[in-house]
Amino acid sequence: MEARTFVMKKPTGDLALIKKMNTAIVLDAIVKKAPLSRANISELTGLNKATVSSLVQDLIDANLVLEIGMGQSSGGRKPVMLIFNRTAGYAVGIDLGVNYIRGVLTDLEGGVIFEAEVALHRHALEHVLPELYRLIESLMAQSPESPYGVVGIGIGVPGIVDESGTILFAPNLKWKQVELEHLVSDRYDLPVFIDNEANAGAQGEQKYGAGRGIAHQIYVSVGIGIGTGIILNKELYKGASGFSGELGHLSIDLAGKPCSCGNLGCWELYASEHALLEMAAPLGYGSLRELIQAADQGDEAAQELFRRIGADLGVGLANVVNVFNPEVVIIGNRMSLAQRWIEDSVRDTVTKRTLSYHRKELRILFAELGEQSAVRGAAYYAIHQFFHRVKGGA
Amino acid sequence: MEARTFVMKKPTGDLALIKKMNTAIVLDAIVKKAPLSRANISELTGLNKATVSSLVQDLIDANLVLEIGMGQSSGGRKPVMLIFNRTAGYAVGIDLGVNYIRGVLTDLEGGVIFEAEVALHRHALEHVLPELYRLIESLMAQSPESPYGVVGIGIGVPGIVDESGTILFAPNLKWKQVELEHLVSDRYDLPVFIDNEANAGAQGEQKYGAGRGIAHQIYVSVGIGIGTGIILNKELYKGASGFSGELGHLSIDLAGKPCSCGNLGCWELYASEHALLEMAAPLGYGSLRELIQAADQGDEAAQELFRRIGADLGVGLANVVNVFNPEVVIIGNRMSLAQRWIEDSVRDTVTKRTLSYHRKELRILFAELGEQSAVRGAAYYAIHQFFHRVKGGA
DNA sequence: TTTGTTAGTTTAATAGACAAACTAAGTTTG
DNA sequence: CAAACTTAGTTTGTCTATTAAACTAACAAA
Numbered sequence A, B: 001m002e003a004r005t006f007v008m009k010k011p012t013g014d015l016a017l018i019k020k021m022n023t024a025i026v027l028d029a030i031v032k033k034a035p036l037s038r039a040n041i042s043e044l045t046g047l048n049k050a051t052v053s054s055l056v057q058d059l060i061d062a063n064l065v066l067e068i069g070m071g072q073s074s075g076g077r078k079p080v081m082l083i084f085n086r087t088a089g090y091a092v093g094i095d096l097g098v099n100y101i102r103g104v105l106t107d108l109e110g111g112v113i114f115e116a117e118v119a120l121h122r123h124a125l126e127h128v129l130p131e132l133y134r135l136i137e138s139l140m141a142q143s144p145e146s147p148y149g150v151v152g153i154g155i156g157v158p159g160i161v162d163e164s165g166t167i168l169f170a171p172n173l174k175w176k177q178v179e180l181e182h183l184v185s186d187r188y189d190l191p192v193f194i195d196n197e198a199n200a201g202a203q204g205e206q207k208y209g210a211g212r213g214i215a216h217q218i219y220v221s222v223g224i225g226i227g228t229g230i231i232l233n234k235e236l237y238k239g240a241s242g243f244s245g246e247l248g249h250l251s252i253d254l255a256g257k258p259c260s261c262g263n264l265g266c267w268e269l270y271a272s273e274h275a276l277l278e279m280a281a282p283l284g285y286g287s288l289r290e291l292i293q294a295a296d297q298g299d300e301a302a303q304e305l306f307r308r309i310g311a312d313l314g315v316g317l318a319n320v321v322n323v324f325n326p327e328v329v330i331i332g333n334r335m336s337l338a339q340r341w342i343e344d345s346v347r348d349t350v351t352k353r354t355l356s357y358h359r360k361e362l363r364i365l366f367a368e369l370g371e372q373s374a375v376r377g378a379a380y381y382a383i384h385q386f387f388h389r390v391k392g393g394a
Numbered sequence C: 001t002t003t004g005t006t007a008g009t010t011t012a013a014t015a016g017a018c019a020a021a022c023t024a025a026g027t028t029t030g
Numbered sequence D: 001c002a003a004a005c006t007t008a009g010t011t012t013g014t015c016t017a018t019t020a021a022a023c024t025a026a027c028a029a030a
Helices: A015-033 A038-045 A049-061 A125-141 A180-188 A197-208 A273-283 A288-296 A300-324 A334-353 A370-392 B015-033 B038-045 B049-061 B125-141 B180-188 B197-208 B273-283 B288-296 B300-324 B334-353 B370-392
Strands: A065-070 A080-084 A090-096 A100-107 A112-119 A150-157 A167-170 A175-178 A192-196 A217-222 A226-232 A328-332 A363-366 B065-070 B080-084 B090-096 B100-107 B112-119 B150-157 B167-170 B175-178 B192-196 B217-222 B226-232 B328-332 B363-366
Touching: A015 A038, A015 A049, A015 A080, A015 B015, A038 A049, A038 A080, A049 A065, A090 A125, A090 A197, A090 A370, A100 A125, A100 A370, A112 A125, A112 A370, A125 A180, A150 A180, A150 A197, A150 A370, A180 A192, A192 A197, A192 A370, A197 A217, A197 A226, A197 A328, A197 A370, A217 A300, A217 A334, A217 A370, A226 A300, A273 A288, A273 A300, A273 A334, A288 A300, A288 A334, A300 A328, A300 A334, A300 B300, A328 A334, A334 A363, B015 B038, B015 B049, B015 B080, B038 B049, B038 B080, B049 B065, B090 B125, B090 B197, B090 B370, B100 B125, B100 B370, B112 B125, B112 B370, B125 B180, B150 B180, B150 B197, B150 B370, B180 B192, B192 B197, B192 B370, B197 B217, B197 B226, B197 B328, B197 B370, B217 B300, B217 B334, B217 B370, B226 B300, B273 B288, B273 B300, B273 B334, B288 B300, B288 B334, B300 B328, B300 B334, B328 B334, B334 B363
Parallel strands: A090 A150, A150 A192, A217 A328, A328 A363, B090 B150, B150 B192, B217 B328, B328 B363
Antiparallel strands: A065 A080, A090 A100, A100 A112, A167 A175, A217 A226, B065 B080, B090 B100, B100 B112, B167 B175, B217 B226
């Protein structure tokens, strides 16, 4: 979780804790419902006016809140309106893909200030790292002067990551045991957060996209394989070993095709981009883009292929829905580009195959942030940790 | 959550909260590691000696903690040892099955004081309710005089339950829309908690059985059908509608047998007691008990049947493991009686079909509480809520 | 101008945690 | 056996964050 070690005090309830809690409550109110006056905050949160005044002053001193002048009077003294100072610092988010590296610089609200992308032609670590560093440095160079500067770097990667930010295995990059967090944080002396692409995407959609305000959200990243980010009670769920959600290897056919993972009939053998292209090859199409174009131009075979992929996606999604009973399922990554050709068959299949109790609350959506789900989510990791740091008082 | 409405104050951080937290910390320490002295608690929790003394006094005044006399000196004044007063109150736990009602009376540590069971021959509500009431009353009659008396009643039922404690649907009882919580709590004027049998069983194993101290535990109740109780971060996970974990309707065969739920190839069609007995019928066996006996006496066909059921159980479990990456999976309910005949094939299948990363942390266990998982879990609901109530200060 | 209203600060009270001093009651040592 | 040391638990005074209430500031309407 933490990047470097901030010494953990004993977690007993003392006065510092309650101040921390209340500060968080106040800041939260401002972030979510700005502009607000102190009086508004008091009413909204139930905290006493005096308490709010004191906490707000601390936040102003910490450069996290700004007074933007007088608001409308409703028959008495004019209120002083407060907003969150989103430019008190900046965050870097990186999406390290298989054939690209994408990066954004965001403000503390996660809004994109600047973005950049480079193509990746080789996967060797010695080749990728310099590219990554160059991208990070170009992003940081764009960050305006600010009280906190760049507060951290979040990176989404296509592989399995452990708690220490080490990439255990990234099949499509052919990487094993890459201590990426150490490498990057040593270089820039900043907090660095590594997570897999699907988790980062899930966070992105949860905070800034289709999943805003939703407690139970499953993000299914359908690209070359299938990955998932599981958000339960508004928090990323990671299993015992820190990497759950290998839903790509959910078996949907107990006697189906053998998978490299050892199981039979894994979902991603049926419903990923890779599976689609395998079936498209005999028709003479070599890429997702070509296939979509063909479908758009009326090619029945291509359209049928999408329907089939949609159905198989739906089979797995039905399982996911029956297991998690989520409020939304978000389909993201490259396959979301084919939304118009797969959406109907996905929905039909899910409707047929889920319990009616679960269907009631369910919405199936496509990623709102498109290709930016993962970068924005990655940046959020850095922002999130920054808030914990400043509220702690370091 | 709450049974009756205790008016919720604004959840801001005030002094009462921190006292509540620290009281909980102290009580927790005593419950888990008794006997302890005040000095021990101070060291253990990091709370100041004075604070501990004061909080302990409150707990003694509330009859929740007892002084049991002097402990061993280690070179200075003898410590006064403290224990949790487990008999300050009692809880009733009920497992409402399809052909039985089982009940226990427990102390506040969940230890069984008294147990009883009645057979159910008819399922009509008019017939079951009086039986249920008679059982509850016989249990309550056994509770000794105590400061708090019976603190609540927990009931596990074979069906889908909503947040208000209404049984929406219990297929095997043919019940629909039974407001059980209301009925029972009106009758006894006590807090009543209804949940489905698998969730109750999961809680039972989590607190008193094979899942003690484990954060991520999946309890699979294999009976007539398959139900599951999912515990993540030590808490029962319920989905958006309050009833997730219909893992029985996880499809393991995308083109398999049609299920009454609308899906194809549902797990419980392959790996439940019902499925087993269907396959056993041609061999001339009519019950699980007979089949186990046959296997014990060397009947190869029966043994083969168990191996097959074990394998199909394993297929579904592998999916569960890949999805949740839990630390333990606990197989409970009736099928756990056949442990010795299915264990090997279950393990083999799971090993073959799960990702090695997940397997590392994984243990597959059978219910430690046997047939009592659900009753004990049900009682725990009442105990748990009681603690929240007294710590609140009512 | 007066009256009433709303915003925000100041003041004094309160409650809980804590450190330090203190009392209580034991053990070890010369 | 007395003196010295140890440990348990309580008492005392301090500190801090919240709060209610009083107060100041600034405006609108009559």
